[in-house]
Amino acid sequence: MEExxxxxxxxxxxxxxxxxxGYGETLNNKIKAVFIRKPEDxxxxxxxxxxTQNLGVYLTKHEVKHFGKPxxxxxxxxxxxxxxxxxxxxxxxxxxxxxxxxLEGKFLEFPxxxxxxxxxxxxxxxxxxxxxxLMAKIETMSLDERWAFWQEELQKCTKCYACRASCPxxxxxxxxxxxxQPQWISVxxxxxxxxxxxxxxAMHLAGRCVNCGExxxxxxxxxxxxxxxxxxxxxxQNQFGAVAGLSSTxxxxxxxxxxxxxxxxxx
Amino acid sequence: MIKLLKKSSFEIFxxxxxxxxxxxYAPKNNGKKxxxxxxxxxxxxxxxxxxxxxxxxxxVFPRYHKVxxxxxxxxxxxxxxxxxxxxxxxxxxxxxxxxxxxxxxALKAIFETDIADKPFTARFxxxxxxxxxxxxSDENCFCTSSGLNPGSTEGSDILxxxxxxxxxxAEILTEKGTKILEANASLxxxxxxxxxxxxxxxxxxxxxxxxxxxxxxxxxxxETWVEQSLQCIGCGxxxxxxxxxxxFDILDEDNGxxxxxxxxxxxxxxxNFTIHTSGHNPREVQSQRWRQRIYHKFSYMPKREHxxxxxxxxxxxxxxxxxMNIMEHLQTINAL
Numbered sequence: 159m160e161e162x163x164x165x166x167x168x169x170x171x172x173x174x175x176x177x178x179x180g181y182g183e184t185l186n187n188k189i190k191a192v193f194i195r196k197p198e199d200x201x202x203x204x205x206x207x208x209x210t211q212n213l214g215v216y217l218t219k220h221e222v223k224h225f226g227k228p229x230x231x232x233x234x235x236x237x238x239x240x241x242x243x244x245x246x247x248x249x250x251x252x253x254x255x256x257x258x259x260x261l262e263g264k265f266l267e268f269p270x271x272x273x274x275x276x277x278x279x280x281x282x283x284x285x286x287x288x289x290x291x292l293m294a295k296i297e298t299m300s301l302d303e304r305w306a307f308w309q310e311e312l313q314k315c316t317k318c319y320a321c322r323a324s325c326p327x328x329x330x331x332x333x334x335x336x337x338x339q340p341q342w343i344s345v346x347x348x349x350x351x352x353x354x355x356x357x358x359x360a361m362h363l364a365g366r367c368v369n370c371g372e373x374x375x376x377x378x379x380x381x382x383x384x385x386x387x388x389x390x391x392x393x394x395q396n397q398f399g400a401v402a403g404l405s406s407t408x409x410x411x412x413x414x415x416x417x418x419x420x421x422x423x424x425x
Numbered sequence: 426m427i428k429l430l431k432k433s434s435f436e437i438f439x440x441x442x443x444x445x446x447x448x449x450y451a452p453k454n455n456g457k458k459x460x461x462x463x464x465x466x467x468x469x470x471x472x473x474x475x476x477x478x479x480x481x482x483x484x485v486f487p488r489y490h491k492v493x494x495x496x497x498x499x500x501x502x503x504x505x506x507x508x509x510x511x512x513x514x515x516x517x518x519x520x521x522x523x524x525x526x527x528x529x530x531a532l533k534a535i536f537e538t539d540i541a542d543k544p545f546t547a548r549f550x551x552x553x554x555x556x557x558x559x560x561x562s563d564e565n566c567f568c569t570s571s572g573l574n575p576g577s578t579e580g581s582d583i584l585x586x587x588x589x590x591x592x593x594x595a596e597i598l599t600e601k602g603t604k605i606l607e608a609n610a611s612l613x614x615x616x617x618x619x620x621x622x623x624x625x626x627x628x629x630x631x632x633x634x635x636x637x638x639x640x641x642x643x644x645x646x647x648e649t650w651v652e653q654s655l656q657c658i659g660c661g662x663x664x665x666x667x668x669x670x671x672x673f674d675i676l677d678e679d680n681g682x683x684x685x686x687x688x689x690x691x692x693x694x695x696x697n698f699t700i701h702t703s704g705h706n707p708r709e710v711q712s713q714r715w716r717q718r719i720y721h722k723f724s725y726m727p728k729r730e731h732x733x734x735x736x737x738x739x740x741x742x743x744x745x746x747x748x749m750n751i752m753e754h755l756q757t758i759n760a761l
Contacts, residue, residue, distance in 0.1 A: 184748055184750050184753055185564075185750045185752060185753050186564045186565070186750070188748045188750070189748060190656050190747060190748045190749065190750075191655070191656040191747060192656075193655045193656075211746075211747060211748075215658055216655075216656075219655075219658075219711070220710050220711070221651060221654075221655060221710055221711060221712060222655065314455070316479070316488055316665045316690065317488075317661075317689075317690075318660055318661040318662040318664070318665045318692070319660050319661055319695070320658075320660035320661070320662040320744075320746045322660070323658040323659050323660035323746070324658055324660065324746045324747070331696075332697065336697050338676070341676075344678070345674065345676055345689060346488070346489035346676075346687060346689035347488045347489055347689065347690070348489055351489075372746075375746065376660070376662070376746030377746075378478065378662045378665070378666060378744035378746075379457070379458065379478070380457045380458065
């Protein structure tokens with residue numbers, strides 16, 4: 159942790175970056191995101207097992223962008239977020255300095271996104287066992303059971319959109335659900351409205367989700383909605399061989415095509 | 426009026442209320458969270474809990490409800506079917522916390538200022554609140570900083586405070602409460618003199634909401650609003666669990682010949698909450714929205730509706746996906 163604080167201090171002193179996005183303490187032994195702009199505040203940075211939020215969500219936030227160039231304390235999911243955001247033209251290679259933390263908890267600084275890509279070749283963050291277990295259980299359900307499972311879960315949704323807000327890939331200035339002329343999906347929290355929202359969210363993240371699980375952690379009702387996007391990523395990988403967040407230049411899985419596509423309708 | 430309700434009488438009391446035709450809401454475990462739900466079996470009620478995930482506001486202010494329906498007849502005349510108070514059942518809420526009871530008073534103040542909101546008034550008038558005082562609190566509770574306490578009586582029709590042996594010290598507080606008492610008179614016994622305070626949770630005072638109210642007169646342009654809200658990601662989790670947040674959207678669903686108008690919850694934290702038809706948004710960035718949230722609760726509501734919009738339940742902190750702690754921010758404002 160000292161290493162991180164010292165490096166953040168240096169970077170701010172040398173004006174290499176304008177803000178360090180990291181984790182700090184809040185009340186009751188909890189962790190919150192901090193935005194360090196003065197070298198002397200670098201001591202407020204912490205990093206331990208309590209630091210689970212994917213800070214990548216702040217890279218596209220108006221007020222944070224306003225500070226100038228950021229360095230970001232990045233878990234492996236956050237590193238994938240940065241690469242994916244770059245491939246979607248939301249951040250630039252020289253626009254973000256990645257202060258990475260490996261799965262083993264070691265600090266590694268990445269001067270370029272290419273170096274992050276190389277690091278990713280060693281493997282991404284594993285999906286937690288609890289999630290794999292539930293995914294496997296859902297796979298074994300009949301269609302009717304699956305329908306019942308998701309109906310039961312989704313009726314708890316109040317449409318607070320914490321899933322959308324916490325997702326670093328949901329950076330649209332205006333989300334499709336916020337359009338009312340025409341209104342694409344039902345706005346209120348009803349059976350159909352909730353179902354439409356979560357299906358649409360999963361589809362919009364297919365091939366883009368970096369499997370950080372932030373949406374599921376954010377949900378005040380503990381609905382395992384992250385499994386929907388995990389599943390959508392898995393399908394995108396199976397169908398198109400594309401894994402999000404491993405490349406800063408990969409074209410969008412669902413809005414690009416290849417001449418050698420296995421389907422012949424494209425030719 | 427003071428009475429004693431024996432623990433052993435509670436189930437009979439519940440069944441009596443059912444026989445009297447009441448729809449009953451009480452805390453129930455949904456497998457993950459404690460939530461207020463319609464209860465058919467007494468055994469489903471959870472008594473040993475600190476607070477529910479959602480507040481009880483949904484009982485009087487549902488997340489989604491139709492205001493009226495309309496149908497165009499063959500001759501193109503329109504038949505309007507207005508909201509009817511008859512559609513609301515006689516309801517009893519059992520076991521909400523005193524902070525939630527006060528939250529509903531805050532909603533009442535909003536919905537009944539100027540023109541009364543018909544659906545809210547109908548639901549409020551047909552609902553009786555049997556609140557249970559808090560004997561335990563958690564790290565995010567701050568009712569005592571909000572001018573309340575774990576045994577506050579405001580907003581309740583009957584307040585039950587658990588005493589020895591699981592029995593309840595019952596304060597009958599309103600006409601609605603008296604009606605319930607009269608209909609179940611044999612179950613409510615005479616109570617000895619009791620100091621209920623000794624049974625209540627101890628909640629430390631962290632700030633003074635009246636000082637916050639005063640401070641807000643002068644700090645509208647303070648840098649603290651940006652600083653506090655940098656971490657805010659702009660979801661509506663805090664607003665939707667808040668017992669005193671009353672914002673809603675009004676929309677129509679229409680299929681050409683018929684349709685309906687409905688209300689659903691909305692939140693001032695959302696980016697497009699204040700967007701105008703012109704495209705201009707007076708609260709363009711999150712810091713302005715966060716400031717609005719605090720001002721509405723601690724400045725505008727006390728001035729306009731003579732109630733605070735925050736009851737100190739701490740649910741916003743409980744559910745915040747990015748661990749924004751309202752107590753930390755209010756303490757900062759208190760110290761400015």
